[in-house]
Amino acid sequence: MVVPAGRWLTGPIHLLSNVDLHVTADAVVLFSRRPADYLPAVLTRFEGVELYNYSPLIYAYEQENIAVTGSGVLDGQADMETWWPWCGAAKFGWKPGDPRQTEARNALFAQAEQGVPVEQRVFGDGGYLRPSFVEPYRCRNVLIEGITIVGSPMWEMHPVLSENVLVQGVTVSSHGPNNDGCNPESSRMVVIRDCTFDTGDDCIAIKSGRNADGRRVNVPSEDILIEGCTMRDGHGGVTIGSEMSGGARNVFVRDCEMSSPNLNIALRFKTNSVRGGFIEAFHARDLTIGEVGGSVIDINFFYEEGPGHGFDPMVGDIDVRNVIVGNATRALNLRGHADDHIRGITLTDIDFGATSQPNVVEYVDDLVLKNVRQNGVELVI
């Protein structure tokens, strides 16, 4: 399906099997700014929890051999007046008295904890829960290639429970709330290659469901390769979590370049003892990191709810090598917990460049440093 040059207004687009939505150069697909146009509700996920909600802007359910390609632009038209204020933050246009997601989000999370059937978790109008932009759900053989994504309401590319997903040559530039660039969630065999991310949240964040709902579905994200990508602004360059209750394993990152004063963390693992789940077999190599506003590597068991809630995450077997950093606030921020240690971190041939703050290493077992330098001297912990 070819979108020729020009500016085109549409509502949600649902892809069927064997369809390639091809957005040619000089074509801009503008998505409606009326939330009601994204009804009736479809099965989707909001922050890792299954529900019926507004349709993602481009959605596919149980389809195969689908694609979104071309060198044109997909513009969700989200801004400080549409979609973004629903996050409830003044910096994104919300004002006291305006609708916001807080009540519905809390209700959804409570329903999930109580085991309310997904069919009864129906939101949409009145819920103010923003949809993802591109979401293949239970799909196989997915290609997203070449396009530029701007103005996203929420997460940008969000394959859920999908397999054989290739994201290649995509440019993401969207600085709204929760504007993650790519979120493979409970998906396997995913390649993210030669993409550029300039985002309002994590550039890439690997997910696998949240809390009780993530444990109910219990499908990890696994066998994910990220290569040749460029990360600019973002909370994290490559992130796992926080919605990782189904676990994540076999994640490979190589030949990426990350740099921005507005990139908080290069490699980010965020979790807590409500999420639970596991992260294992994470491998990164050949990274060039210019400037990072916070830590280069951050593993944080204190994200949001923190420890003491009964589902300690298990994080280990992390290997990072051949990394050059220009400057960062801190090289390492590794915060396990007394009852839940981080296990098995190996860092090899890394120059953390110039850092201004001391490292934080708490409750980390088997931290191995081989030829690691910081501020021009060998790093010893």
Next chain:
Amino acid sequence: MPSQPSRRTFLRSIGAMGLAAYALPSGSAAASPLPPGNPWARAEYISGKVRSPHLLDRSYDIRQLAPSATASPTALKRSSGPSRPATPQAAATWSCQPVGG
């Protein structure tokens, strides 16, 4: 009680990782094409397996969705649920003409 693998199980799995885990091309117990001891072999496996889907060499201009050459409106019929995804149809909801700007 939390229903997760125990730490003992987890640590055992990590310990075995270098010997066996990468031997599996997927989460299944399928026979391994990968050499043990080199985790990056798995990355090469992923890179080789994940390819563009095969798509038919046919194309349709979105303007062909319009009910006639002169009619401007066409539509994307919206689904009533996940089992009924949208299909293009000739009904007037979404403009298939370029918009200003």
